[in-house]
Each structure stands twice: as C-alpha cells, then as structure tokens.
Amino acid sequence: xKKIAIIPAFNxxxxxQGVISSLKQYQPDFDILVINDGSFDQTSLAxxxxxxxxxxxxxxxxxxxxxxxxxxxxxRRKNYDLAIQIDGDGQHDPAEIKKLIEPILADxxxxxxxxxxxxxxxxxxxxxxxxxxxxxxxLNLIFLGEKFTDSTSGxxxxxxxxxxxxxxxxxxxxxxPEAIFLLKKKGLRIMEVPVSMxxxxxxxxxxxxxxxxxxxxxxxxxxxxLMLRK
Amino acid sequence: xxxxxxxxxxxxAIFGSVxxxxxxxxLIRKKKLREEFSILWLVTAxxxxxxxxxxxxxDKFSYFLGIDYPPAALFLILILGLIxxxxxxxxxxxxxxxxxxKLLQELGLLRAELEEKERREK
Numbered sequence: 183x184k185k186i187a188i189i190p191a192f193n194x195x196x197x198x199q200g201v202i203s204s205l206k207q208y209q210p211d212f213d214i215l216v217i218n219d220g221s222f223d224q225t226s227l228a229x230x231x232x233x234x235x236x237x238x239x240x241x242x243x244x245x246x247x248x249x250x251x252x253x254x255x256x257x258r259r260k261n262y263d264l265a266i267q268i269d270g271d272g273q274h275d276p277a278e279i280k281k282l283i284e285p286i287l288a289d290x291x292x293x294x295x296x297x298x299x300x301x302x303x304x305x306x307x308x309x310x311x312x313x314x315x316x317x318x319x320x321l322n323l324i325f326l327g328e329k330f331t332d333s334t335s336g337x338x339x340x341x342x343x344x345x346x347x348x349x350x351x352x353x354x355x356x357x358x359p360e361a362i363f364l365l366k367k368k369g370l371r372i373m374e375v376p377v378s379m380x381x382x383x384x385x386x387x388x389x390x391x392x393x394x395x396x397x398x399x400x401x402x403x404x405x406x407x408l409m410l411r412k
Numbered sequence: 413x414x415x416x417x418x419x420x421x422x423x424x425a426i427f428g429s430v431x432x433x434x435x436x437x438x439l440i441r442k443k444k445l446r447e448e449f450s451i452l453w454l455v456t457a458x459x460x461x462x463x464x465x466x467x468x469x470x471d472k473f474s475y476f477l478g479i480d481y482p483p484a485a486l487f488l489i490l491i492l493g494l495i496x497x498x499x500x501x502x503x504x505x506x507x508x509x510x511x512x513x514k515l516l517q518e519l520g521l522l523r524a525e526l527e528e529k530e531r532r533e534k
Contacts, residue, residue: 217520236528238520244513252517256524354513 184262185283187212188253189235190246190336191270195223198270202232205268208276215256216270219249225270246336247357254340254349266339274337278377282339291373292344293365295330296337301376310394317398318359325409326366330374333359337377344370353404356397360404367408421483425464432457452500456493463489 187205191198202214214235218226220243229237238252250267257265264286268274278296285291298307299315307315311334318333336358340348347368353360362372436453439445463470463486474482 236524238524240516240520242516244516248513248517252520255517256521259521354509 183264184260185209185212185264186253186257186260186262186266187214187279188250188257188265188267189214189216189270190219190249190253190267191216191221191225191229192219192243192246192249193221193223193225194270195221195225195228197272198225198229199232201268201270201272201276202229202235205276205279206234209279212266212279213262215253217249217252219243219246245355247352247354250357251349251352254345254352257345258349262345263342264339265345267336269336273379273381275378275380278337279339281375281377282337285373285375286339286341289341290371292341292370293361293372294339295332295335295362295372295374296377296379297330297332297335297374298377298379299331300374301378308394310391314394314398318401321359321402321405322362325363325405328366328372330362330372332374333362337379356401359401360408363405363408422464422467425483425486426461429457429461429464433461449500449504452493452497456490456497459489459493460486 187209189198189201189205194201198216202216205212205214216225216229216235216237218229218237218239220240226237226239229235238256240249240252253265253267264283266279266282268276268279274296282294282296285294315332315334319329319331322328322330322333334356338358344365347365347370348361351364365372433454436445436450436457440447440450463473467482470482470485474480474485477485477488479485479488
C-alpha cells in the first residue's frame, strides 16, 4: 500500500524540518510531499535539506486549498492508496497519525478528521476560531444531519476515492469545512477521531480577526451554494 | 434659456458617445482590446448615442420610469452599462484566477517530476 503525507507550507522555514523528521520517526513508510505555497522564506530549501521529502514549489501563493490540491493531483497520478494532510507548522503531532489512518485502513471511512474537541487538547484555538467552528458545526447539523466537532481541522486522512474527487474539485482558500459538504454530498463517509493539537511553534497563524470574519462569510456562502446546486 | 441648456447637454452627450465608440473601435484595431471585452462598451455607447440624438425616445423612456428630468435617465443608462461591464470583469478575473491556479499547480508538478528524473539519472 502506497502512503503519502501532504504538507502544505507557507513561510515555515523554522518548523518544516521538525515536522518532516518527526513524521519519518513515527511513520517511516510514508512518502513525504511538501507543497511550498510561494513562501518568501527558505521553506523549500529547509525541506530539501532533510533529503526525506519531495518538494513541489508553487511559483506564487495560491492559498492552502490550491496547495493541498496539488498534493492530491500528485497522489492520484502516482497511484497512492492513502494520503494524509498535516500542517507544516508543528501543530499536529505525527505520533497521532496512526489513529487518523486506522479507519481508512479498516475501510470504515473515506476521510478522517483529527478533532481537537473530541479530546482534552491543550490548544483549542482563538475565540473567533472556536466561534466559527461552532457555526460550521451547526451548519453541518442542519444541512447534513450529522455533526462534526472540528470542521476547520487540517489534520486529515484520505483514501483513494477521496483523493480522486478532491484532486478534481477543491476550494482555493479555507477549504476544510467546504470539503466536508462536498464529500458528504457525494455520499462519502467522514469520521472524526480525537487528536491533541499544539499552539504553533514559530511564526504567525494565518488567521487574524478580519480574516476570520471573511473566512466565515466566504465558507457559509460557498456551502449554501454547494447545497443548492443539485 | 432652459432650452439652450438642455440642447447643450444633448450635444455634449452625442459628442461623448461618438468619442467613446471611436476610442473603443480604435483600441480593437490596435489589438489593445479584445472584441470580447469591447461589446458591452459599444452597446452602452450606441444606446447612449441613440437616445442623445432622438430626444423623444429619452422623454418616453423617462416618463415610463417616472423620471422628471429626462437627462437624468442618461445617467441611469450609463450606470447600468458600467455595472454590467464591472460584472463582466469580475467573471473574467475569476476565470483567469482559475486558469492561473491550474498553471501554477501543473508547473510545480512538472518541475518536481523533472527534478526526480534528473536525480534518478545521476
């Protein structure tokens, strides 16, 4: 079984090597693919220096969705059976990948989301993020009749079918909550497993207050349109 | 006096729209503007011209819409034209962004593929 870890990275020169080495330590059979989304710093070089990761450089920043989708396209073309997505900032603990991929290996789910709210995670995110997550979770319930506790989580595992679908269609920015609706509409099985998350080690999170507001409006609009489209 | 004033704006409107049409056509001729993007401009300019020349047309149109001062209807037409052009731009930009994303992704994938090949050959 071919397995790949997709790491979207934007200005993560300080964190990326730690993520790669820890990944190799816990999951040595995973191929590692870093998508450098037009970073201004030396993210690409730092990742290449490890000699343990393949690096795809995007010439300019297209947003996390476009970056991760590049990873899906790569995975599909290279015939991977399983992919995980893990942040390049060290928020996600590679030790927990085994929990994430278990339902995929047992064919119990097509996508697995690592949720920080199902466990006693130290890091819960900012107030605005938590509010956003609550709103998305409510939308999940009314549109899908199913609740996801952490729909913004970018710590995920995908099987082959999901990789194929998302390589065709994936939103450019803030893709995570939307992807749930996209896959659910196609009748795929999504499962959440508890994981713990750390606050980022270095650098700034990509979400400021105004961005969070824009995030919410954009995602709610996108989801509404997605659900209206038959 | 009022007659002379409305006459003046009519002449101004005619000159303005003719100038716009010539300007747009010239841009197409010099290949600085694609036909695709010129059509909305030309349609707006022609409607503007038509209404500027035939005042009764504008009067009827204003009466129909309940506008007391007919030249104000000219602005309405112009604004509607501009809104359409802007929406057209938004659509075009969205399409460009999508194409751009696909190009960036494919370029990244191809370069990675090439690097891998070179590494294997070494």
